[in-house]
Amino acid sequence: MREYLAYPGERFIENRSRRDFIRSTGCLLGAAALGGSVLSCRGREKAAHRWAGFKYAMCNESMAELSWAEQCRIVSEAGYRGIEVAAFTLVKEGVQEISPTRRREMAAVMSRAGIECVGLHWLLAPPPTGLHFTTPDVAVRKRTVAYFNELIDFCADLGGSKMIFGSPKQRNTMGISVAEAKRHFAEGLAAVADHAQRRGIEILIEPLGKRTTDVVNTLAEASKLAARVDHPAVQIMFDFNNTPDETEPFDVLLRKHYKRIGHVHVQEQGGKHLGTGTAVNDYVKAFQTLKDLRYDEWVSLEVFDFSPGGRRIAEESMRTLRQIEAKLV
Numbered sequence: 131m132r133e134y135l136a137y138p139g140e141r142f143i144e145n146r147s148r149r150d151f152i153r154s155t156g157c158l159l160g161a162a163a164l165g166g167s168v169l170s171c172r173g174r175e176k177a178a179h180r181w182a183g184f185k186y187a188m189c190n191e192s193m194a195e196l197s198w199a200e201q202c203r204i205v206s207e208a209g210y211r212g213i214e215v216a217a218f219t220l221v222k223e224g225v226q227e228i229s230p231t232r233r234r235e236m237a238a239v240m241s242r243a244g245i246e247c248v249g250l251h252w253l254l255a256p257p258p259t260g261l262h263f264t265t266p267d268v269a270v271r272k273r274t275v276a277y278f279n280e281l282i283d284f285c286a287d288l289g290g291s292k293m294i295f296g297s298p299k300q301r302n303t304m305g306i307s308v309a310e311a312k313r314h315f316a317e318g319l320a321a322v323a324d325h326a327q328r329r330g331i332e333i334l335i336e337p338l339g340k341r342t343t344d345v346v347n348t349l350a351e352a353s354k355l356a357a358r359v360d361h362p363a364v365q366i367m368f369d370f371n372n373t374p375d376e377t378e379p380f381d382v383l384l385r386k387h388y389k390r391i392g393h394v395h396v397q398e399q400g401g402k403h404l405g406t407g408t409a410v411n412d413y414v415k416a417f418q419t420l421k422d423l424r425y426d427e428w429v430s431l432e433v434f435d436f437s438p439g440g441r442r443i444a445e446e447s448m449r450t451l452r453q454i455e456a457k458l459v
Contacts, residue, residue, distance in 0.1 A: 181424040184417075186451060187212030187248045189395075189432040193440030194219040198236055201440070202243035208444035213245055214430045215288065216252040217281060224258045224277065225284040233287040240289070248393075248428050249292030249331070250285045253278065254300035263297070263318050264311040264345060265304045271314060274300070278322050286329035292393050292428065293326070294367055295319075296336040298343035311345045316358045323361040334367040334392050339374040347375045349387045356390055369395035369432070370413065380416035385423070394420070394429045396451075401434035403443040404450035414457045421458055 188210045193201040198220075205213045217225050228236075240247055254261045254274065261274040285293055295301075303311045319333060326333050335352040346352050352366040368384060368391050376383055384391065398407035420429075431447050438446075 181421065182426060184420070184451075184455065185212065185426070185428050186210045186448065187214050187245075187428045187430040188444055188447075189214045189216060189251060189430060191216040191219050191252070192433055192436040192443050196440065199239050199243075202239050202245055204441050204444055206243040206245045208441070209448045210431070210444065211245055212248040212428055212430070213240065214248040214292075214294075214428075214432070215250050215285075215290070216255065217250055217284060218252060218255045218257055221257055225280050228284065230287070233284070237287070237289050247285075247288040247290040248430060249290035249294070250281060251294035251296060251336075251395075251432070253281055253293060253295055254297040261300055262304065263301045264306075264314040266306050266310070266314075271318060275318055275321050278318070279325050282322065282326050282329050282331050285331055291330055291332060292367075293331055293333045294336050294393060294395070295333055296338060298338050301345050302343045303345060308345060312355060312358075315345065316355060319355075319359045319364050320361065323359060323363045327361070327363040331363065332392050333364050335364070336367050336369060336372065336395075337375075338372050341374065349376065349383055353387055353390050365392045366390045367393035367395065370409070370416070371395070371397050371399055371401055371432075380413070381419040384416060384419045388423055388425075391425075392427055394425070394427070395432040396429055397431065397433045397447075403433045403435070403438065404431065404447035406446075410450050410453050414454055417454050418458050 186209070188205045188208070190201050190205075190213055193204060194216075196204070202213060221227055237247070254263065254277075258277065260270065261277055262270050263274050265271060281293065285291075301311070301315060319335075323333065335346060335355055337346055337348050337352045340347050346355060349366065349368065356364050356366055366387065368387070370380065372395075373380070373383070378386070396404065396409070396413070398404060398409050399412075400407065404410070429451075431444070433443055433447075436443070
C-alpha cells in the first residue's frame with residue numbers, strides 16, 4: 131500500500147481538432163487573438179524539428195507565503211525557466227481583484243528574474259468558493275464558466291499560455307452519472323474554448339486518479355473528452371503522479387497520446403519533490419521518450435508536500451532532473 135499526498139491537505143491510500151490543425155505545417159490558431167496574442171501549433175509532429183532541450187518550470191504554491199518577487203527569484207536561481215501559477219494563492223476572493231496594473235507588475239517581476247509565466251493550474255480551487263464545472267446546477271455551472279473566462283484573461287495578461295484543468299473537487303459527479311458529468315465537462319470547455327483561443331491559451335485536461343475524483347481518470351478518457359470538444363484550444367496533459375489507474379508504462383502512454391499532450395507535471399510518486407524517491411531511475415525511460423519525440427513544451431515541477439520549503443524543493447528537484455538528463459542518450 132502506498133500513501134499519496136495527491137493534493138495539499140489530502141492523503142489517499144492506494145490498495146481533432148475540427149480543422150485537423152495538427153497535420154498542417156506552420157499553422158497558426160486564433161490569428162485574430164486579442165492584443166495580438168496567438169495560439170500557435172505546438173508542432174506535435176516533430177520529425178523535422180530540431181530539439182532544443184527540456185524547458186523546466188516550477189509551480190508556485192509551495193512558496194505561497196513568500197512575496198511574488200521572492201517566488202520568482204527562487205525559481206530562477208534554481209535553474210528553472212518558468213513559473214506556473216495557482217491563482218488561489220494570490221487572491222482573497224478571485225482574480226478580478228488583481229488589477230491590470232498589478233498584472234503588468236507581476237509580468238515585469240518575472241521578466242527581471244529571467245523567467246516567464248507558463249500558465250495556471252488548480253484553476254477552480256477556492257477562492258472563490260462554490261464553483262463547480264460538472265454540477266447538475268445550471269446556475270453554478272454558468273457562474274463557473276464566467277470565472278473560467280476571468281482566469282483565461284488573467285493567464286494571458288501574465289504572459290502564460292497553458293491552463294491545466296485538474297481541480298478534482300470541482301469536477302466530480304455530484305450525485306449524477308459519470309456520463310452526465312462528462313457531458314457537462316465537454317459543454318463547459320466548449321463554452322470557453324473560443325475565448326481561450328483568442329487569448330492564445332490552451333486548456334489542458336488533466337487525468338486524475340480515482341483517489342481524487344471520479345471524472346476523467348486516464349489519458350485515454352482525457353483524449354476522448356478533448357476529441358468530443360473538438361477545438362484546437364482544448365487538449366490534454368501528462369502528470370507522472372496521476373497515473374494510478376493507467377495500465378501501461380509512462381513511456382507507452384506518452385507515445386500513445388503525444389499528439390494531444392501539451393504539458394507535463396513531474397514529482398515523485400506520492401507527490402513529494404524530486405530526489406526524495408526513485409524518480410531519478412524510474413522516470414529515465416519516460417524522459418528518453420520525450421527527448422526522442424522532441425517534446426518542446428514545459429516540464430513543470432508540482433509537489434504536494436511543502437514542508438521542506440520552496441528553495442529546497444526547487445534546488446533538490448532540479449538536481450534530480452539534471453541527473454535524469456545525464457542518463458539520456
